[in-house]
Amino acid sequence: MAPTLALKPGTAWTDAWQRALTVAPEAFRDDRVLNLWAGSWQPDGHSLPATSPVDGSSIAGPPRLDSAAAEQAVRASLDQHRDWRHVPLPERRARVGAALDALAEHRELLSLLLVWEIGKPWRLAQADVDRAVDGVRWYLEHIDTMTEGRSPLAGPVSNIASWNYPMSVLVHAMLVQALAGNAVIAKTPTDGGLACLTLACALIRREGIPVTLVSGSGSELSGALVRSPEIGCVSFVGGRDTGARIATAVTDLGKRHILEQEGLNTWGVWNHTDWSALSAAIPKLFDYGKQRCTAYPRFVVQRSAFDAFLAAYLPAVGQIRTGHPLAVADPADPLPELDFGPLINAAKAKELGEHAAEAVERGAVPLFRGTLDPDRFLPGQDTSAYLAPLTLLNPPTSSPLYHAEPFGPVDTVVLVDTEAELLAAMNASGGALVATLSTDTPETFTRLAPQIRAFKIGHGAPRSRGDREELFGGFGASWRGAFVGGELLVHAVTEGPAGERLPGNFPEYQLMP
Template sequence: MTPGETICINGVWEAGAAQGLPVIDPTTENTITLVASANEEQISRAVGAAAAAQPAWALIEPWRRADALRAAGACLRENLEELADLICLEVGKPIAKAREEVESAATSFEFVAQWDRRIEGEIVPADNLDETILLTRVPIGVVAAITAWNYPLDLFVRKVAPALITGNAVVVKPTEVAPLACIRASQLITATGCLPPGVLNLVTGGGAVGASLCADACVRMITMTGHRDTGKRIMAIAAKTLARVALELGGSAPAIVWKDADLDLAADAIAFASFENTGQVCTSSERILVHADIHDSFVERLVERANKLRVGDPRSDVDLGPVINRSQFDKVTTAIDLARSEGGSIRCGGYGPPSLPAQGYWVRPTVITDVTPDMTLFNQETFGPIAPVICIDSYEEAIRLANSTRYGLSAFLFSNDYRLIMRAQRDLACGELYINRTMGEALQGFHNGHQDSGIGGEDGKHGVLKYTQIRTIYHRYG
């Protein structure tokens, strides 16, 4: 393979045959490289290679498939610095955080490998004498996996690993915004020979490539992490072939800080949940609902923590890098300006010189108070380092405002009132709830959204089983 070979079909790397798309360094706004896109013929061949390889892969003993995943995880660890450098370069993620992402991706391979002997069927009673009914789990077939840019390598493994352990073959379309780490990881993994040719394929390109991949009739499942509108377009495409979909979409997570909360714990947790990865996390706390009795004390603590975060060159020892690109920068800075014009108070943060470079997409951790439910900031996902604080007076108001969104991914609650906590975990409309802690899902949990935050989910038992389908066997032996 050569640096220009970014398409993998049946274990062979080749150059994309369609127009190249630029990958931009968000710290300088300079083009890192052009990545050529796959054309229709390459997309078709990639899906065909997966369809041809999948039946034999499904017949391989599960423990052998697990060994392949462990080898893939070891490969990521052996090349940690190279992959972390690519993530740092294309995403603007601080190098220490980029190393954590590679380590996390390797751990995901190893965790999912443990499902080789844990996927179980069922035996149910039959109506007839001398008959058994068996429910077994079988692969779905060819899986199209479309990844996002905020955690490019982690999300790549989060989809590929469970698809492979359950006997499926995969065609990956990495995000065109930050594809380099995924491409290089795939090159390194295929070079080890741990996977048979055709089991893991990769095509590059933008939305048109993703749409063509999803529309192929041989694709039986589509898993995507990204924007809500993209997810809806994928569902419409999938309806034509009745392919399954698993969509991990956006969020607008509320964080309720009740009057009896440990304010230092809450401030630490929400600062991380608001500003980690420059706020570019689907589970970020985007609406912070603080009881009036402790509002000022909490805001003081949150501002103090925001001001301590270091923003700068991600290759150095900093906490935050830039946001990903011009589009995201414009969205975040417009949200700040609009919040100010609608009556919000900028308590710290902002964007632009003199404290930040003129080149690049830099935004400081920003705390905004005097936010009200009728403001644009309250009602739109910003996906940036903004912490909007809303003052509340009652539990009923907190729940009403928390649930007044089309999303339903994550929520946070800080309280020591057992009765209130139990009511809130019943009343909050979300797929995952963090109580007295910051964001960060566990591999053995289940990361899933309700409402417009998606369909399906990732991680744990349910994240693996979604890549299977049930086959019912009526076995008469009399």
């Protein structure tokens, strides 16, 4: 009989909350968080209830502002921007470096908040914090050459990002933007990351860096954060529907923009025999339940190799570990090693389950259906946000699982007979961030890869978003505006020589990577 699990001592939400109150009393008040604008923490906004995806327990909810307050916050940020853009680069570098030291000092608390707020397993939560800190330190070393001959924008940078990487995507971007001489504004993601971002911004603000952090619905705040004339650039990470609306707005206004949107990243298998390499890659692809912009939820497989593919895929997907991220059998045990914990909320788990059931009703064939192991959860806990891996063969083209990114642990497999069918199936979403083609011959890869509509294409290995000097962007509807990475991330939020044309995926032209 398996031992009964319990929360590891010191990891409860109440423990994390009390630690946050102690570390940053200016940003947390009793049972709520505050908004940060005009250089100080404001008690405005209407707080909403929130629950943790880990077990359904109550956690701090967002203090949502209305549009009028958001407009005030943007105007105050512009005032900060006008002062900050004249701060000498050595001083900006010193302040950002001090903020990074503070973030590193509170790494464990930031990580624990991420576990409770967005369900990241401990290993991945720590990695999110580490990537933010280490990534910005690289920019500290290279910012001199990246900003040579350039100047900050005329107004602050507005950041609207999804909930899945609060530190390594959102905080990382904010600090690089500030290092380049801009005041920065961020909206807390609707679905999670509020307390972690609040703590991070409190530590950053203490170093005199002009950051603004506000909560509110996208519809209520978009007028201020996207359309406001004070905003110098809009940086967005999220879904295509919201991204399309923002793209229309910023294009009409002629505003600088970086819009990373969802795309169906695909893994093609054609004339391939190295099945051990594919099998070894499968578990890694399930990190964080495929709730990543560079996840691979679609395999496009040559029909004649389908039996060999299954022989490699099924044992690997059967090894995936999911469960409560903070549950241990003995207080002295380390936190569990998991591939993923809950999805972002119970509604998402329910939605994916319904999409899968509908696809099966219309002809998709279940290839693998995982189960939740009760020995990996607390006795009687709410598991409504958890979904075990699921794999479907040939989803109907009418299914959302065929065209859209599921953003969860649901794989689909599409069988093809010709190279033309392979390419059509790999390009089903009209543009993606990453793709991979597993094929034995370099000649086949060289011939087919340019026809795959993804920004980064791996040969038998996954591609990632990348860090530091690595270029990142997307094709089609997966990206709009300036490409980023290394100096291009800095160039996207600074002014260069007159007539400069930023490389990116703009409506009027595209630059091939």
